[in-house]
Structure formats: C-alpha cells, structure tokens
Amino acid sequence: MQTDNINFQDIWNKKSAEIPNIQEIKSTADKYKKKQLQSTMWHIFSLSITAVMIIFIWYVIDFKMFTTTLGIVLILVALALYIYLFSQNVNVIRTINPSISNQEYLASLKKLQKQQLYMQSKGISIYYVLLTAGFAFYFYEFALRMSTFGATLAYGLTFLWLAIAWFFLRPRQIKKQNEKISKVIDSLELIEKDLDEKI
Template identity: 30%
Template sequence: MDTNIDFKNIWNKQESEIPEVKTLYNMANRFKRNNLYKLIAVNLMLLLTSIFIGFIWYYFQPELVTTKIGIIFTISAMIIFLLPYNRQLSLLFKNKSEPNSKEFLQQFIELKEKQIFQQTTMLSVYFIILSLGIGLYLFEYVLKMTITWGIITYEITTLWILINWFYLRPHAIKKQNAKLNKLLAEFKKLNHQMMD
C-alpha cells in the first residue's frame, strides 16, 4: 500500500465551481445596465402617460368632480410609484470601474431590499390608487351610457386590473427576482471561496 499521497495533484484535479470573476462582473454590469434602461423607460412611459392624462383633462374639460379627482388619483399613483423606484438609480450608477466582489455583493443586497419594497408596498399602493382613479374617472362617462354598457365597461376595466394584479405582476416580479437572486448567489459563493 502506497502511503505517499500527492495532495497537490489531488487538489489540482478537483473540479471547482468558482465562477470566473470577469464573467461574473460582466453579468453584474449587464444586469445593472439593463435595470438602468428599464428605470429610464418606466420614467418616460409614466411621465408621457401623465402628460397625456393632463391633456385629456385640459382638452375635454370634464364636468363632474369625480372625473377630476380620478385624474388626480391616477397621476398621483404614477408619481408615488416613481419616487421610491428612482432610489435604485444611485445603485445602478455606482462604480463604473470594477469594484471588489464584496462591494458588488453589498450593492446587490441593497438593490434586492429596494426591489422587495417596490414590489410589495409600493406596487400595492400604486394599484389601489390607480384603480380608484380609473374608477372615478370612468364614472362621468359611464353615466352617459346605458346601464348594460356601464356594467360592461366597469367589468372589462376590473378584469384588466385583476389580470395585471394576479398574472402579469407576479410573472414580472418572479422574472426580476430570478436574475437578481442568481447574481447574489454567485457573488456570495465567490466571497465565501475567497475567504477560505
């Protein structure tokens, strides 16, 4: 029996699952860049929507106060949604040079916390205020319809809000979380292996 064991050879033969650092940094930077573009697109979309809603108010001059309150609620919902959402901007712009893995990990942990707040609290507030705003806005125009068409209008609107809430929102959150969780896991693994 050979008692002369070559530990160096055994160590070199073992397969390691250490993510290649350069690839990991590229993935992280791509994730941050994509989220930055998404943040800019959401800001532009909601800003243009708010301007369009303001134009509708100015051009059509609604008669009932409920319509005006509905418009104010709708625009307020968009502003309320954007304020905390834009707090991610500082994390997405942070460190254009390559920071170390601990800094990246810390940034992604902070980003994850902000996303959780946005996905739970702020998205719920946004949907509630927006739904109220749309309901109040439609009231003036539904009054001019027959009862049947008024009910159909509110049913279609409610159905669309429910589809957004129960299908599209969870799907988007799951997709967003999967990408961030993967990066967090890779950076945690890298940090853990660098400490060993």
C-alpha cells in the same frame, strides 16, 4: 482573514484558474446592471408620457363632475409614486460598480434587491389601489351617460385588465426580477466565500 481590501475588479483582471467562471459572473453582473438601468429608464419615460397625456386631457376636456377630477388626481398620484420609486432604483443601480470593494459591490446589489422587494410589495400595492380608485372615479361621469350594459362593460373591462395585471403579470415579473438579481448575488457571495477560505 477579512476580504474587505479585495475588490472584484482585481479578481476579474487576474483571470485566476482557481476561481471558475469569473468572466461569466462579471458579464452577468454587468449585463444585469445595464438591463435594469435601461428597463428602469424606459418605465420612467413611459409613465411620464402617460402622465403628460392625462394632464393634457384634463386641460382640454371640461369635466362636469368632481369625481372625474378626483379620479384624474388619484391616477396622477399613482403615476408620480411609481416614477419616484423607479427613480430610487436608478440611484441604487448607478452605485453598482465592479471596481469598488467586494463588500460595497454586494451591499449595492443587496440594496437594489431590497428596493425592488419594497416596490414589488408595498409600492406596487399602493400604486394599484390608487390606480383602481382613480379609474373608478374617472369613469363615473361617463358611466352615467352610458347604458347599463355600456357602463358595466367599461368598468368590467377596466377592472378585468387590472386583475390580470395584478394576479398574472405582476407575479411573473416579480419572479423574473428576483431570479436575476439573486443569481448575481449568489454567484458573488460564492466567490467571496471561496476567497475567505483560501486566504
């Protein structure tokens, strides 16, 4: 028999002894949703402030070379892309509601997981390519005014940070996010499987 008409809110309210740790699962799901929403909103805010500061610098300083302007535009496009991807996450997170049916709830969580996987693969790859190219073009005008050592140091430190972010910080963040959402989805799928067997 299908469980389409059963929702998690009903199950949580019953506090049935037959379904173990249901309150813990509910709490984990709710905490995950709140944390994801706060984290996503913080990322959107910080990226927006960064974009505003870059636009201000672009407006105030009279850059002589086209490469500097091109670099700023590429950095702003990278930030705009990432803000857009994060805003898509907000839309998905807001649809996650334990009062809807279990099928819809799981579908919302899986949609969020799919959105995160897209961000972690294609989205962040495009972001880093644009950001790296943007910094390369942006620093060119300043590098011409520096000594060879200064220019090498400026480029080296910038690209070292990007490499650390790409090869070290990004994989850790992806693993952490995937573990959290997978834990919630697996727990809820286990409940659904138990209900299918008992009904």
